[in-house]
Amino acid sequence: DQQVKQNSPSLSVQEGRISILNCDYTNSMFDYFLWYKKYPAEGPTFLISISSIKDKNEDGRFTVFLNKSAKHLSLHIVPSQPGDSAVYFCAASVYNFNKFYFGSGTKLNVKP
């Protein structure tokens, strides 16, 4: 029973364009969301997070949007760079409770 879903296993984008990665969740108790980036043979590394009191959080080229009513979040990367090519995982948790649920990842390929 996957409470966090990433329905697109892969995404290909041209360098300089926007990459949009999507994530859906089913548990309305989740109030803290994170995005991780993973290169092959490495562990996931933290990218950006958002709490449910916000609907947008921005960090440089990365912006996460949260739509609580739709139980949907997305990660925007603008402009996309070849070094952004990696697998991106979204994760969700209940604030103050240390259990994180992860999606299955979306493999982003940014073409030069």
Place this chain on the structure above:
Amino acid sequence: DTAVSQTPKYLVTQMGNDKSIKCEQNLGHDTMYWYKQDSKKFLKIMFSYNNKELIINETVPNRFSPKSPDKAHLNLHINSLELGDSAVYFCASSQGPSQGGNTIYFGEGSWLTVV
């Protein structure tokens, strides 16, 4: 300085063997985890310890036994390895539950192959 380090990175072993994966974090975090990434690429939590105390134990076979000698270390011991145990195991850590808005930090993973 690696924040969360785990060893070994690669492990190939025969069915029925017992093996351990070690994990250490130097972030001063109170909580440590073991996650398993299966063939479908989902990252699933197995165990979580807070200050050496088990707080999360998902439906994992009891052949898997975590051990936390102190809050900086969480080792995973697996008895009687089966083919289905082949996966990537990630150790991770975060601040304690009372900190809120936690970020979880992962090690590089241990690739276990059971033959």
